[in-house]
Each structure stands twice: as structure tokens, then as C-alpha cells.
Amino acid sequence: MLLECFIFILITFLMRGVQCEVTEVFAEKGSLAVLPCKYSPTSSVSPAIFWVKANKGTVWMKQKSGVQLWGSSWLQKGFQRVRCPHTQFEKGDYSLQIISVTEEDGGVYSCRVDDGGIHAETMVLLRIITVSISPLVVMSGRDVSVTCTVTPGFNEVTAAQWFLNDSQFPRKTEIISPGETFKSLVKEKASARLTGKWTCVVGYRGKEGRASATLSVSGILQPPSDDTKVYAAVGSAATLPCVFSSGMIPSSPLWEKLQPGSLNKASPSRLPSSFSSSSLSSQLPWDKSAGLREVDFKDEGRYRCSGTVQGQRLVRNLQLVVAKIESSVLSKKKASVTLTCQLSDTSKVTEYEWVRVTYDLNGTQVFGSIHKGKTLSISQLSEESWGTWACRFSGKEGILGNITYHVPMMSGFSGQKSSGFSKNTAAVVGLSFLLLVLLLILAQMYKNHRRKQNIFQYPALEAIIHTISNEQEERERNRVKK
Template sequence: MLLAWLVFGLISLSMTEGHREVQEVFAESSSQVVLPCVCNTSSHVVTWRKDNQDTVWRQDKSGMQFWGYRWLQRGARRVRCPHSRLERGDCSLHINNIREGDGGLFVCGFTSGGQSMTRSVMLRVIKVSFSSAAPVAGMKFSIRCSVTPEPLGASVQWRLNNSTFVSASGENLETAQWTVEERARVTLTGEWTCVVVHRGFEGRASASLTVKGIILPPTDDTRVYAAVGCAATLPCVFSPGSFPSKPSWRKLHPGSSSKPPGHLPPSFSSSSPASKPAWDQSARLEDVSLEDEGRYRCAGVVGGQSLSRRMQLVVAKIDRSISWRKMVTLTCQLTDTSEVTHYEWVHVTYDPSGTRLVKSIQVGKTLEMSKVNVEGVGEWVCRFHGKDGLLGNVTHRVAPQNGHLTGSTSSLYNTSIALSLSVLLVLLILILAQIYKNHQRRKSIFQFSALETILHVKSNERDKREKSHVKT
């Protein structure tokens, strides 16, 4: 009998402690939350209180509902217990538009079998805030995760764009660092999430951060690839909505950025067309040459902060040579090959309908063709790849002439024009010489026409005298 009473007492004590157990609920500021409370289906009187003082919501035996004045927002009720759920024994409290001040201990009271029962829920409100909503790259700023009420012994983890954030010092911020201090950079732009874990319960809150700066190129010393004779764009794009003042471009001397700037290429143009937004200060080279390779720097001022980005222009070309064995060798040349992992040669031709046909030939920096015939006609494209994919390409065009390979189409065209012009010039000179010769002959004849007339008259008179003398 004594053992039975002891067991009954332990069960009662455990039930009483269960009723007193506090459940933790985390909610993000400005969001919605449900505070759980399972009650008896026969309960008619249900009361929700906060911190054992203020009444949040109450329903009496008649079914009338009452709200605390702090939970009314411009006449709208921020809290409710859906009637359909009450009938099923669910007395959970629904709260809209959570505020930091809403955090605290909530108690759900109801009657069950003539006894008063309670359920306790601790609401903790999480919020992520920044010391500057839109810092400029280079400025110091902080990110803070606040929890109201603040839990003791909780751990916090920071995530940026769904990835664990690693600080500039290389520290993985998985410990209880409620405030992160960093120097702003464009790579910190995105959604910051604070994950809080306390007594087995987890909560999180997020906020978006925009860092004003140069977003393209994303980092210094980014390489831009271009082919000789083609156009190229040097990107310099600031954060959308930025209006950089004093934009400028410079070509840096090799190995040093402290020396005076070099001369920009003749085809360089940094003027922005009206169609481009103000934050796009990209430049363009219309006709790239080997001399254009090197490092460039774009700069501008945003929010009083000077911003700049360095980039390197890598120029590609194809060298063509013919050996004594009449073998044509094409070599893919780049002014900087540090990022190149492999080369690929592609042969491009066009059928009579103009359809482009692509055929991969081989891998390697050079391409050697032992059959020098019309099969080599078309475009030979050298594609150079890096560890992250295609970096760029350069094209060499070959046109047919008497069944043999020539250089580019443009060189053959220029040679034909030169020969035609030479022949026409020789013919023109011969025609002009003949015209001049005929003109001189006619001119000499006209000078003695009067003398011939006089001699002709004298001759006729002499003949008449001789005839008259014979008659007499």
C-alpha cells in the first residue's frame, strides 16, 4: 500500500512539473508566431497573460472575447485564438506583426475537470540590424543579432546567402558572437541570417545588406581577354543606384601602380552612352592591338569614399608559319597565360546555305597541318580554357587560292586589288603617251600649212606661163 502511494505521488509530481515546464518559441521581428497551448475541449474560459500581469486575450463562459489594449493596432487585433481550433481543444495564441517588446513569458490558463491548468511559453524575438543600412566599400560597419529576452548560454551562428560566414580574419563565426564587425566589401552584399540555439530550441532571423561599391570586376587583378583586331570591353560597374563622381581610367605601368599613368590606347573610349545607367562606367577598345595589353584601373567617388578596381587586359593572336616541308603551323599566343590550363582548336566552315559547321580538331597550343590543300579553308578558332571554364578565343581565317592555303582573306583581297590597280595604271600611262604623240604630230603639220599654199600657187603660175610660151 505504501508503495502504491509512492508511485502515485511520483506520477502526480511529474504531471505538476510537466505543467510548469516552459516551452521556448523563437520568432523573427515583424513576422507571425503561434504560441502553443493544448487545452480541454470542454474548456470555456481561456485566458492568455503576459509576464503574469497584462491580459493579452480572454474568453469567458458566454463565449465573449476580450483583448488587452496593447494588442490592438489602430483598431486591428494583433492576437487571436481561432474558434474552430478552440472546439478541438487547441488554445494556441496567434500573434501578428511581432515586435521586440512582445518578447517575454506567456501563460495560457484554462479549466480542465474542475481544475485550473496552465501552460507557459517563453517568446523570444530575434532581430538582425546593421549599423549602416548601405555602407560604402572600405567603411567599417557592424551587424548585430539581438534576442528579446536575451537567453543565457545560447549559441549563435552567422550565415551569408545560406552559407556559413567566414570573417576577413578567417574565423568561422559559429560561437556566441552577437555582433560582427567588418570592413565593408561588395562580397558581403546579400541576406544575413542569425541562427540562435538555446536548450534544444532553434530560431533565426534575416536581413538584407547592400554594400555600395564596384561590383564588376568583382575583385582586383581580374583578367579580361580580347583578340587582336577585335573590340573589347573593360568592365567597371558600380552598385545599382550609385552615382559615382569623378570617374576616371588609367593604364598602369608594369609592376607598379605608383608610377605616373601611361597613355590610354588610341581606340580607348570611356564615354558612357545615354542608354547606360550612371553606375556603369565601363570602357571600350574598338580595335585591340598587342600594345594595348597591360593593367588598367577605373576609379570613382561614392558617398565620399574613393573606390577603384584594377584589371588586366590579356591580348590573344594566332601566329602562322610555313616550314620547308610545306607544313602550315598555327600557334595560339597570349600575352599572359597564367590562368590558361589547356587549348582547343576548332574548325568552322559554312555550307552553301550559310549554315555554320563546327568540328573539333585537337587539343594543344599549336596546330600543324600536313595536307596543304582546300580542306584547310575556313575559320580556325583557338579556344583557351581555365579551371572555371572558357576564358576566350581568337580566330584565323583561311581562303582558297589555286587549291592551296593562303593567309587571311583580307591579305588575299588586298593583293588582288594592288595587282589590278598596277595593270590599270600601266594601261593609262600608255594611252596618255599615245594621245600626246598624236597631238604633237598634228601640231607640227599645222605650222607649215600657209607655206604649202604659197608654193602650190607659185607652181600653178609657172605652169601657166610655160603653156602660154609654147603657144606663141
Template sequence: MMLQCFLFGVISFIMTGARCEVAEVLAEAGSQAVLPCKCSILSTVSPAITWIKASTGTVWRKERNGLQFWGSSWLQTGSRVRCPHSQFERGDYSLQINSVRDEDGGLYTCRVDCGKQQVTDTFVRLRIIKVSVSPAVAIWGSSVSVTCSVTPWRTGASVQWKLNDSPFVSLTGTTKSEGQSVVKEKATDRLAGTWTCVVGYAGKEGRASAALSVQGIIQPSTDNTQVYAAVGSAVTLPCVFSSGLTPVNVVWERLTAESLLKSTPDHLPPSFSPSSAHPPMDKSVSSKEVGFEDAGRYRCAGSVDKQMLTRSMQLIIAKIVPSKKRDSVVLTCQLSDTSGVTKYDWVQVTYDLNGTESAVLVQEGMTLSISKVSEQSRGEWMCRFYGKQGILGNVTYQVHSMAGLSGQKSTDHSRNTATIAGLSFLLLLLLLILAQMYKNHQRRKRILPYPALETIVHTISNEREEREKHRVKK
């Protein structure tokens, strides 16, 4: 290549006194490359233009009579090469190569012959930058490599990697060799997107890009995702695979301290079940009514192309705990895990006759004290909790249900008081009967030592009863 440049330079120097200067062009594989060739010599006759590639000979040629020719190695791809005639009047004889390939890289010469020994040569070196990803669609956890190649390589050139327009720093390091820079990583969501290789030298810069798609469990997108739900509400634990994937042997398990030590995982709570209406890639489970005891960590796992994919998540349950005082009730917003909560606030929700909802922020904080008897306390109270990214969820409490429970307790208390009073009366009556029986028993003990006196007493008593009977009859 350098020898041909030298020969062309010598010829040009002899014929026109020009020097051999090589223009550099960087082009991305698959794009259009424009090789510049501008001649300052103006001629009244139509010039002859010849483009030559150092390794393959003539690329394209135009005679003075207007006939065009393509070199033998370019005949099959002649449609990729053209030199716009509309620019000739301006002295621009640049060559356009469409859909450039690696093999198109190299040294080109543009010769313009205007006659009368007026010949100019322009030298252009075309370098092709190509980014290739293997595989282009990677499964989560599998090995993936991204390669940037420059053909021909320029000694001293720098290579910088960008991912989604941001500088990329490899966790495992980048392998560099002459003409190539290779990044090898384990496929994760962090690697998905557009990879760009930026090649620079001598103030020039060229770039090429390629896309990498990582398939796996797309929802939730990361492990340890927190899912919030209120006691008694419906909740869904997501496990959605990438479109086109059909996972097999999908299992759900509840992670506890005990299950991590056992080979057999804990099963899901009975309230959770998969939905048959979901598409094949959606393996989510849901519960129509979740309880506070369902809080904890869960994991979804499934096999895709013999690659086991897993995603863990944490279910956090919220509830409102009331504590009653004499004239008020204190409501406490309680969550099974508060590590992600940064703020609480309380909102009173009311509805007018038309069912229109209105919400008024009352106060911030985990607890709220409201009056039992105040009309303003009636309605629905909502505790909202927030994290760094915004609102996480909410849980509600009905004041009238609380008042009903309080009234029920008062009624039960009244019933208990009446029962105690009745039992006390019966106990008093029983004591009086026992006292009377004791008196009769003592009286009999005093009479028993005198049988004749007892006979007289009974006789007198009987006669008294007879007289009373006759008196009644009269």
C-alpha cells in the same frame, strides 16, 4: 518571470496535480509565432481560455459565453494576436502572434478553465531572433556590421553565422556579448547576399536572416580581370557602377612600372574613348581597332559619396605571326600574356556560296604549318585559346592574303632581277666604249712623234673619203 512560473506551477499542482514545464519557441522577428497550448481534458461545456504574458499581464481572453478581450498593452496591436476557434474542439488553444517584435519575447501562460475546478496551465517562453545589417546598402570599402540578437537570451545557446547558406568565417573576428553576436567587416562583394544567424540549444534550433547589398563597381566584379582581344578588332574595357550610383571625377589610367612611381598617371592610348550613349553609371571605354602595343594593365576610378572606388584590369592582345618557308607557312598564335592560357587549337573556317560558315578542328598547339599552294589551305584560319573556365578568345588569319604577299614578293624579286641585268648590260657597254677610247688614245700617242707621217696619214685618209664620195655620186 521565474517567480510567476513558480506561482503558476504551484496553483496548477494544487488544482490539477500538473508540473511546471516551460515549452521553448524560437521565432524570427517579423514572422508568425505559434505558442502551443493543448489540453487533454475534454469537457461538455465551453472552456474559458486566458493567455498571460509575465511582464504585461493579460494578452487575450475568451469567456465561456464567447466574448473575447485583449489586454490593455495589446489593444493597439490586437489584430496581431488571435486564437483560432476551429481548433478548440480538438483541445488546441494555441496562440498566434503575427509580425513578432523584440518586445514580444518572454514567458507566456495559457490557462484553460473547463469548470468544476478543472484548470490546466501551460507555460511557453518565446525568444525572438533578429538579424540587423548596418548599413543595409553598403558602399564598397566602407564599414559594415551585421548583428544577431536573441530576446530574451538563453544562457549556453550557440550562434552560428551563414552567408548565402554557407558557413561564414570572419576575417576580423566576431564580437559576442549576452544576447548578441556582431560581425564587422569592410564591405566587399564577398559580404553581399543573405546573412543567416542560427541559434541552437537543447536540441532546438531557430534562425533569422537579413540581406546585405554592396554597391560599387559591378563590372568587372574583381580586380585584375583579364580582357582578351585580337589585333585590329574592337574592344571595350568595362567600368560599370551599381544601378543608382552616379560616380564623379571618374578617371582612366594605364598602369606601367613608370606610372606607379609617378604622381601623374599615364593616359589612355589615343584609340580609346568613352561613349556618350552609355547610362550615367557606365564609365567604360572602347577602341574600334586595338593594336598589340595597347596590351597592359588599366585602372578605372571614381568617387561615390566621398568614397573612392577603383577597379583594375588587364588587356591581353592576341595576334598570328607567320613565318615563311620554301613550300609552307608556319602560323604562331602569340599573346601578350599567356599566364591564363591552358590550351590552343586551330580551326579552319570556310564559307560556301550561300555564305554558310563551317569550321573544322585541325590540330591543337600554339603553331600550325600549312602549304602555300594547296587548295585545302585556302580560307580563314582561327586560333582559339582556352583557360581553366573555358574559351578565352580567338584570332584569325586569311591564307589568301598571305599568298598575295608571297606573290608580291616574287614579282618584286623578278623586277629586281631585270633591273640588275639591265644595269649589267649598260656597264658592259660602257666598258667597251672606254676600251675603244683607250685604243684610240694609244694610237695617237704612237703617231705624235712623227708630224710628217701624221700629215701623210691625214692626207691619205682625206683622199680616200673624197674618192668614196665621188663613187657614191656616180
């Protein structure tokens, strides 16, 4: 291919008044390739444009009269695979566009612009980059290969970078280069972690090309890999996922608990009493997830899910990590309580946070200030300390889980609150006693008032009787004197 390019360049240098440029272009198979060709016309007359591929003849041309012609191999049942947009001609842009490029389209192209006796020549080397997967859909545990191909290849040793779901793939790859075709090969045992978009990036002489393909792995999709950790709080319900590929119904599904420190040996002890492996009515036939109705700290450990598909036994191990909160009283006088967040496995935990959880009028959770650390000390419990506290534990991938602890509203936990309660009680009792005394006094005063009213019920009649009695006594004294 480079020899062809050299011949083109040699010919153009022998031509009088010729300007020559060499440009490399990468294009992904099936995409739109744009081969650049720019020239600033010196006259008002529309120039003639000729696009030619080495050893393939004319690709597309436009004469000065405006007549366009296409090469026979670029016309497929009336569909024109190449075009040169006229809207860009006024800007001096005569770039060629190739629709849905194939590996056969790779090679050396020449663009010649004839403008009033001045000839401008541009050489373009088009490389087609392709990513292929074999087989396209593979069963978990079987061999799969991902290949990156660049046509034409390079005369120098060139490396390729691989990315899986936009993250660089760290494994070593096999490179077949130099040659007519460049190849970079990845071979792996298929697993769910390989599922997704594979992207190959190749750089050469300042240019970069990339292509992608999607790999689908059938088998156990959830959890995506062995030793996936599932976090649960003591007393809560937990789900142990085991989901096969859609439409793949396993036979003889089985759940086991593994012995501590063992990768393969199942524990002789029975599964937890709250463990349930029976599929719910809402679950799909390929969902063999299990659950624990109420997690206990002793339920922590490694579990295994397995099932047979197409004669192959598929197995996935996962680990249940259990969290709990322990409380301890440091000082009874100061009523200081320490809460400690404990996990059965802390290998993935990088940070602990404590937050107080409250609820607004709409019932929405509201989180208070954050306290860092594995332990939380609450000294002299006050109203701000009562209620629910949550311990959140996080790792490199974000929050892993949380567990809550409820601090009850009890006076015995707080000397300050107990003292306040006693003072309030004494005040209430004193006020009640004074009120009772006042009521008794008022009752006695009212009783005396009523007694007086009963004694002097007819005051006018008593006055008349008293006057008559006095007059009779006066007449009796006068009679005696006579």
C-alpha cells in the same frame, strides 16, 4: 527570463492534474511568430484556452462560452496583433499567432487548456532574432557594421553563423554573449563585395533561428572588386567597366594604365592607341566605362578607373587579359597544323576546349565535337577541318572567354585534297579532248555528205541525157554498115 520560466513550471507542478511542456521558438523581427499549444480534448465540450505572458498578464483567452478577450497591450487602434485560429480547434491545435513581432515580444508564454477539470499547461520561450546594418547605405571604403541580436539571450555561450548572398561569410565575428541580449557583430570596410543579403543563423538546443537584412554600398559597382579580370581576343573590341552607383556622378573621372608589378604607380607609357574613355551617348552619367576598338596582345595589363564623389576619391583596378591563337606547321608532308591557345594571364584558367563552329540554314551557330587541351593538332586537313575553330577557356566560375581561328580552304595545306584535285583536273581535260575529237569527226562527215548532195543534185536529167547519147551512137553505127 529563465527564472520566470522556472516559476511557471513550479506553479504548474503544484497544480493537480497538470501536464507541462517547455518549447523554444525563434522568430525574425517583423515576421509572424507561431507559439505551439496542442491538446487532445477528452470531452465534447469546447475547452477554455488561456494565453499569458510572464509579467505582462493575459495575451488572449477564450472562455467555454466562446467569448474571446485580448490583453490591452495586444490591441493597437482596434488591430489585434494576436489570434488563435478556430479552424484548428477541432484538431486540438490552440497555437497562438503573433503578427509582426517586435523585440519586446520576446519572453516566456504560458498556454493553459481547461477541459472538464483537466488542465494542460504548455510553456513557450519566444526569442526574437534581428539583423541590423549601420549605416544602412554606406559609401565604399568607409566603416560598416552588421549586428545580429537575439532577445532574450542565452545562459550559455552560443555562436552565430553569417551568410552573404547565401554563401558563408568566412571572416571572424565579435560575439557578445551570454546576457539578457545575445549579439554577434561583423565590422568591415564597405566595398561592392559586401553588397547584398546578410543572414544570421543561430542554433540553440536543437532549434534554429535566422534573420536577414540587405546592405547597399554606394561607389563603384562595376567591376565589383579590385583586380577583376576582363578577357578579350586579339583583334576584337573590349569594354573596361567602371560604373558608379545610380545617380552618383563622379567628378574628374580618370583612366590610367599601371606598370607591371606595381599596385599604385601609373605607367609612363600612353594608353593604347585604340583606347577610348569618352562616354557614349547611350551611357548614363554615372557610367564611366572605357573601351578598346581593336585589342592587341601588348594591350594586356592592369588599368585603373577613378573619380571623386562627395569629396572622396574612389578607385577601382582591373586587369585586361588578352587571348590569341598561334599556328605552327609540324610536317609539310603530312600537312599537320597545331593551333595553340595563349593568354597573357592563365591564373584563373582551369580548362581549355576546342570546338568547330558551323552555321545552319537559319544562321545559328552549331558547335561540333569538343577537344580538350590547350593545343589542337589537325593532321592532313580535310573538309571537316576547314572553317572556324573556337578555343574556349574556363575557370571555376564557368566560361571566361573564347577566341576563334579560321582555317582557310586551300589545297596547298592538304596533300590528300591536292591529289584529289589533280586527278579531277586530268579527268576533265581528257573528257574535253575526246569530245573535241568527236565534234571534229562529226563535222567532217557532215561536210562529205553535203558535197555528195551537191554532185547529184539532178539525177533524173542526167539519166535521160545519157540514154539519148547512147541511141545516137547506135544509129551512127547502123548507117555505116549499110
